[in-house]
Amino acid sequence: MRDADVPTAEFRGFDHPDPARTFIETREYPVVVKADGLAAGKGVIVCKTKQEALAAVERIMVKEEFGRTAGRQVVIEKRLDGEELSVLALVAGRTIIPLAPTQDHKRAFDNDEGPNTGGMGAYCPAPLGTPAILNEIEAHALVPTVHALKRKRTPFRGVLYAGVMVTNQGPRILEYNCRFGDPELQPVLMRLKTDLFELLLATAEDRLSEFEDKLEWDPRSAVCVVMASAGYPGNYPKGKLITGLEDAAQLPNVKVFHAGTKLDGGHVMTDGGRVLGVTALGETLAEAKKNAYDAVAKINFAGAHYRRDIADKALKGMTKHE
Ligand code: GLY
Numbered sequence: 001m002r003d004a005d006v007p008t009a010e011f012r013g014f015d016h017p018d019p020a021r022t023f024i025e026t027r028e029y030p031v032v033v034k035a036d037g038l039a040a041g042k043g044v045i046v047c048k049t050k051q052e053a054l055a056a057v058e059r060i061m062v063k064e065e066f067g068r069t070a071g072r073q074v075v076i077e078k079r080l081d082g083e084e085l086s087v088l089a090l091v092a093g094r095t096i097i098p099l100a101p102t103q104d105h106k107r108a109f110d111n112d113e114g115p116n117t118g119g120m121g122a123y124c125p126a127p128l129g130t131p132a133i134l135n136e137i138e139a140h141a142l143v144p145t146v147h148a149l150k151r152k153r154t155p156f157r158g159v160l161y162a163g164v165m166v167t168n169q170g171p172r173i174l175e176y177n178c179r180f181g182d183p184e185l186q187p188v189l190m191r192l193k194t195d196l197f198e199l200l201l202a203t204a205e206d207r208l209s210e211f212e213d214k215l216e217w218d219p220r221s222a223v224c225v226v227m228a229s230a231g232y233p234g235n236y237p238k239g240k241l242i243t244g245l246e247d248a249a250q251l252p253n254v255k256v257f258h259a260g261t262k263l264d265g266g267h268v269m270t271d272g273g274r275v276l277g278v279t280a281l282g283e284t285l286a287e288a289k290k291n292a293y294d295a296v297a298k299i300n301f302a303g304a305h306y307r308r309d310i311a312d313k314a315l316k317g318m319t320k321h322e
Pocket of ligand 1: 181
């Protein structure tokens with residue numbers, strides 16, 4: 001991001017805990033500590049105090065809670081205030097096609113409380129992603145990033161997923177992933193009418209320009225509620241019987257995406273932290289939310305945990321940047 005001059009938080013990388021601790025001690029602002037490696041979406045620790053930040057360095061680098069590789073380096077950055085937005089874009093050559101904007105819900109519990117997770121629910125389109133904000137993200141983040149990668153002779157083709165914080169000063173990029181977002185993609189796919197296979201094939205074959213301004217969307221809203229195992233994102237049990245999937249499948253405009261499940265003797269069992277992405281369309285965001293939770297109510301497994309406030313930020317008009 002620095003190379004491409006993309007607006008992001010002030011940050012520094014460390015490969016030893018001592019200078020990381022000194023950096024934290026000398027900051028005048030709250031920080032976020034990130035394990036510099038794959039950590040199943042859990043390697044970002046948003047800290048309120050210096051003590052929390054020091055503990056995060058301990059967990060990542062000393063105790064290596066997120067694994068050896070992810071524990072070798074940390075990135076410590078200034079904590080930004082605002083609302084998060086996920087923008088997933090398809091990229092091939094010069095063509096960049098952002099998909100409809102979504103909002104994830106990273107914390108485990110309602111009202112954005114509890115630890116960070118891989119994502120507990122999402123909705124699409126996110127009103128926070130106004131055309132003006134999306135244009136800014138494209139012009140100041142996606143375009144310069146794609147150009148910088150090309151200049152480095154590592155041209156990018158695939159999904160560029162920008163994790164954005166929409167601050168009072170404008171959008172800031174928190175992170176990039178080169179994959180789709182989970183659960184963000186579920187509500188996106190409920191609405192995307194263009195053939196996903198053709199779209200991905202065109203991306204892979206560098207023909208994405210054929211789809212420029214041609215994506216077709218269902219105008220309705222979609223909401224995805226993640227049903228997780230008890231204890232997630234910490235330790236959780238597996239092998240719990242899931243019931244009610246057939247009942248949920250009977251509901252119109254509902255699709256249940258399987259994540260941490262497995263088939264065992266004809267029964268569907270839990271087999272991961274995030275188990276199901278229960279997703280529904282509705283004429284309005286409120287109706288999509290209701291439809292998704294009606295489907296969730298049909299499904300059961302021991303210890304099932306889910307947030308009850310997915311999409312509420314938009315519904316309660318808490319979106320500050322419309
Ligand atoms: N939901 C966040 C992610 O896919 O990284």
